[in-house]
Amino acid sequence: MVERKIAACDGASKGNPGPAAWAWVIAGADGEVASWAAGPLGRATNNVAELTALRQLLEATDPAVPLQVRMDSQYAMKAVTTWLAGWRRKGWKTAAGTPVANRDLVVAIDTLLTGRDVEFVHTPAHQVDGDRLNAAADAAASHTARTQQPAGSAAGSELPPPETASDSAAGGAPSRRPGRPRRSSSPGSSRGSVTAKFPGRCRCGRPYAKGETIAKNPEGWGHPSCAPAAASA
Numbered sequence: 001m002v003e004r005k006i007a008a009c010d011g012a013s014k015g016n017p018g019p020a021a022w023a024w025v026i027a028g029a030d031g032e033v034a035s036w037a038a039g040p041l042g043r044a045t046n047n048v049a050e051l052t053a054l055r056q057l058l059e060a061t062d063p064a065v066p067l068q069v070r071m072d073s074q075y076a077m078k079a080v081t082t083w084l085a086g087w088r089r090k091g092w093k094t095a096a097g098t099p100v101a102n103r104d105l106v107v108a109i110d111t112l113l114t115g116r117d118v119e120f121v122h123t124p125a126h127q128v129d130g131d132r133l134n135a136a137a138d139a140a141a142s143h144t145a146r147t148q149q150p151a152g153s154a155a156g157s158e159l160p161p162p163e164t165a166s167d168s169a170a171g172g173a174p175s176r177r178p179g180r181p182r183r184s185s186s187p188g189s190s191r192g193s194v195t196a197k198f199p200g201r202c203r204c205g206r207p208y209a210k211g212e213t214i215a216k217n218p219e220g221w222g223h224p225s226c227a228p229a230a231a232s233a
Contacts, residue, residue: 011049
């Protein structure tokens with residue numbers, strides 16, 4: 001019996017529509033990321049990025065090997081597990097008789113799924129101690145959306161660190177990204193500082209914890225002591 005391969009895919013759009021990208025990651029036997037890839041899409045919507053990520057993952061994996069796909073997009077999940085069969089039966093029309101959005105991607109995914117053993121699992125995004133594969137795919141898609149440069153393990157690229165809540169709020173899709181961190185109201189807090197809603201990593205390389213006071217710097221959010229240094233850099 002062939003062991004099921006575990007993977008995750010995600011898309012990102014900084015503005016929805018805006019600079020967008022897709023990404024997928026595949027786990028090794030130890031459950032950690034063994035291979036990954038991400039690609040730019042120029043200006044596109046979040047839904048296009050999510051569907052493209054799934055198509056790219058299906059194209060990159062062996063159809064003879066059972067696959068589990070983890071994703072945080074409700075739209076992409078329902079498209080392939082709930083709506084797809086009905087769309088196909090109706091000639092790629094919705095229940096209202098209107099053309100299916102992103103039909104070219106949906107049809108391509110339908111073709112790639114034919115005859116394959118693919119299991120889909122929804123994983124909530126940006127959760128503390130959440131799914132590591134989903135977090136890795138999210139980070140790769142978001143980073144590539146900003147840089148618009150392809151990346152991946154085949155090219156020797158380093159996997160970007162997980163996104164922070166502030167990074168996502170600054171340029172993610174409003175439909176599925178959390179809000180900005182809460183403004184700090186403590187008397188001793190620095191001006192412009194916030195309370196981190198999620199753990200993250202400062203530009204200095206050191207992590208910060210959920211609930212810790214952080215401040216804005218040119219590359220995102222981090223320790224307040226690093227913000228002055230970032231401004232003068």
